[in-house]
Amino acid sequence: MAVFDVISTSLTDPLHLTLGILSVSLPVIWHLRRGKQKQAQTQSNAPPSWPFDPASLDRSKYESPILTFGNNMILPNRYAHEIRNSELLSFRDGLEKDFLTTVPGLEAMFTGTFHNHIVWDTASAFSxxxxxxIEPLSTETATFLRDNWSDDTEWxxxxxxxTMHxxxxxxxxxxxxxxxxxxxxxxxQNAISYTAHRTAAMKELHAYGRLIPLAHWFLPSCRALRGCVRAGRPFVERVLEARRxxxxxNGKGEDKIVDALSWIDGVADENGxxxxATLTQLRLAYAAVHTTSDMMTKVVASLCEHEELVQPLRKEIMAVVKEHGWSEAALAKMVLLDSVLKETQRLEPLASFTLSRIAREPVILNxxxxxxxxxxxxxxxxNMWNSSVYPDAAKFDGHRFAKLREQEKDSSTGTVGGGGGGGLSFVSVSPNHMGFGYGKHACPGxxxxxxxxKIAMCHILLKYDFELLDGALAAAQTDGMMIWRDKRAMLRVRRREEEVDF
Structure with a gap:
């Protein structure tokens, strides 16, 4: 009874309650500040990133080792086929650990039964x-470029x-x-801010280990993230109410689906x-914006560095659009553009590791x-930088995959694509090119x-001349496992007269 009285008094007496809260929160705040000081000291003594050199990753002359540190393993590419669909290695557990999905503000990823499948199902439906x-994407691209890049014919x-974000x-x-x-x-801007704050919050939180459940309440990046969720609610709720x-x-047939908001709401209603809706929209934005804008940034920078590709690409786009119009078939016929995208992703994927999994029980590989x-x-x-797989692998060759597709037309076995051209288009996946992952959990979007x-690049290529202001500043960088172009890079653009009427 004495213990009960003490606890009861502590919970009801303001002084005891305040002291109790301070006894928990002050050590956390101290730890956070100490961590911040260490982080600042580390950053002041070392550069934030390093130049990315694909030649240093060429494993053609020796076998890649298995790396083990703590409770983590990095397996070489040769294990790709074996682990890609293993039920003993959990894809979802890996995502939950990487994306910290129990933290308020971060729960927009894989929260609850419905959310666990919503991005996957939505991406599959729209695929x-x-x-x-195509038409709405083309219209929006034209509108954006006119409003943001302008029709100014001067540089x-x-x-x-x-601009890519x-x-x-x-x-x-x-x-x-x-x-x-x-x-x-x-x-x-709120969707972009959510993406930026989410990335910063995850990176910062991982440093606090078991203190994450408390630390997230104090970190500015986490508070800003939750602020983005609150700010987004009036937008989504207003549009969703009007749509309902x-x-x-009017019925909810599949032919009436015009966007993901309506489609998701219809599926939710049918399944009770x-x-x-706000978290779902922000989750979709996070999943799509930071990945595709990163890809667009790298493609445009690569074309500035290899301007000899610009005219052949324009010629291909003009010929295909004149013959097929703006259609899915036209996009499929843009083989050189497809090759440039895939080569860019091969040399500069989003990250140097993929297929994050957690073993649910002991696993013994073959x-x-x-x-x-x-x-x-x-x-x-x-393998994406392996010269025994891709000759002269450290060199950017925009024609590489177009030539490989030509070679495989008369061949049923290909060392790169796996036969029949199956691994050679931009959206295809294979053990030798895992820019979109590999196996049943490969990126559904x-x-x-x-x-x-492709649509965005068609508009940019035909409507504008473009070049980097400082090529050295825009060079590829690496920060841990991430590969990116320097965010300070500037582009010079000017309007040109397009040969095809968009």
């Missing part, structure tokens, strides 16, 4: 409707990273949430599932390699991303 997405400078955010918003918000700069009112009594229970496994993408990127 089957690419033909219907003028813009931020490469910023804004472009892709507007395009994806058109398909995800519809016309009402895709040009609303407040919504777009407009569709009452409750979901958070060669006897043991993976203890609870170990997080990642796969190195080193890659078909939409491929169409979106």
């Amino acid at each position: 089957r409707k690419l033909g219907a997405l 003028h400078a813009i931020s490469l990273d910023e 804004l472009l892709i955010a507007q395009l994806t918003a058109r398909i995800f949430i519809g016309e009402e918000l895709c040009r609303d700069r407040d919504w777009i 009112t407009a569709t009452q009594g 599932a409750k979901y958070d 060669d006897g390699t043991r993976i203890p229970k609870g170990t997080q496994v990642r796969l190195a993408t080193d 890659r078909f939409f991303a491929g169409a979106e990127t």
